[in-house]
Amino acid sequence: MAAEFDDALDRCLHNVQLGRDTIESSLARYPQYADQLRPLLEIGVRVRPGPLAPLRPGPRARAKAQLLERADQLTARRKSVVTKRPMSRPAWLRLMPAAIALVMICSLAGLGMATASASSLPGDVLYPIKRMSEQVTIALAAAANRPELHVQFAQRRLDEFEALSVRGDFSQGLVTEAANEIANALSEVGQSSESGQQTTLQSIVHMADARQQALSTIAASAPVAERANLQSALDVLAARGHQAADLLMMDFPSANGPEVTAVATAAPSATTTPSPQATPTATPTPEPSPTMIATPGSHEPAVTPPGLARTPKPQVTPPGQVKPKTTPPGQVNPKVTPPGQDDSPPKNSPPGRNKKK
């Protein structure tokens, strides 16, 4: 009701002010509100703007001058902000190309340094980069590729040892490091494919064989004071080679010479029947081969490289050696030690591995 009246009043006022209606004609449009509208319309037509004098010239001029001065200040501030903005807001954005270029330069420089450091020797400026590069390579490599990388790095250590020995520097530590690299390769070889395992083990065996003569010669020329330690390190290295040979022979008999046919020692009636042409490569070494030790009752090797879950392998009796005892029917052979090996655990036994057959 009030809203309708307000609307009616507003329309009447508007039409009267515009001269479209008189007060009477407006009231005729809204006879129901005529009595209420009349006094309001009469007041409304009387409230009209008077001819007020404009703002005085003095205050007008002062206010305009103040306004223009303020405009200049705002413009100056805006310009300073615009000038500063490229340095502040998108600073990271503007520096992005430079950062990318820097990263690329560093990457290329790093690559170049790594390449240049490849032939460096201990004591050279670039040698730490060479070793760091190896660590990065190992860290980034797939698990299946790491064993072969360890073998490569072992070869590098031996190369470095040989190079330094020419200078009269018999760094026994390099030989130890090479042996450690091979130990790492053996412990991780189970993560490679079957062909990868075979390749890695063959690389280790070949490296050990190929280096043995040269390393022995170098050790012989070393000062007497260093000779003992050096020979000890070389023995450890040779043991790693034998370890690889054992694994290779037992897991990949066809790849390591004459095929051996044998009966698992765990079987109550286990018998070992070497091939007539069998030439065992698993010769006794100062360190017992982990693959050749069976845990009593378990019929499994005490230490098995990861990934090499093997079926108990036959004992190979080298020609001229006494054939190992066989367990009488109905008994479990608690322990089978290859000829020439003792019962002590391996010094560097790779953890058990499960070979994918």
Added chain:
Amino acid sequence: LAHGEKSRTIVQFEDEPQLIHRAIAGDHAAISALYDRHVDAIYHYALYRTGDIHTAEDITAEVFLRALESLSRYDERGVPFVVWLYRIAHARVIDHWRKTQRRATLPLDDLSERELTATDSVLDTDVLQHRALQDALRQVTGEQQEVIVLKFMQGLGNEEIARVMGKTVGAVKALQRRGLEALARLLKE
């Protein structure tokens, strides 16, 4: 008449958007043009609302300064520029009242003697009636006074008044009715 019909006296200047853009960039000519175009309307509004010439002058200067500082935020698609100025003036007047702790007054004597031109028709042909009207207008509420000033003195439409005061059009119409009822009652007495 359509509801919310635009102001009957406010002129929409076609060049105003361009002037505003130039003013934002600091163009003195554009700023001067906008100032000269609207300064008297704002001054008269402030004078009606405060009843004091000097206060009206100060409020007018402050309105244009504030408008310039926030001109980049003005959206010409929303309200006419002068209505935007009225809104700033409305806030300044309320602020002035808050500071002085007094209601707006319309000094009829001052207006009639110093501000009104004597030759033209004033608020009414009858000066006495005019004075009585001004006295009555001083006694209505501030919101009723503002609606009457903006509508009958400044010529704004209901929608524009609503924008200035931050109210609905219906509320403006109700204030208009109540203000006229109060004036009628006061003048009858």
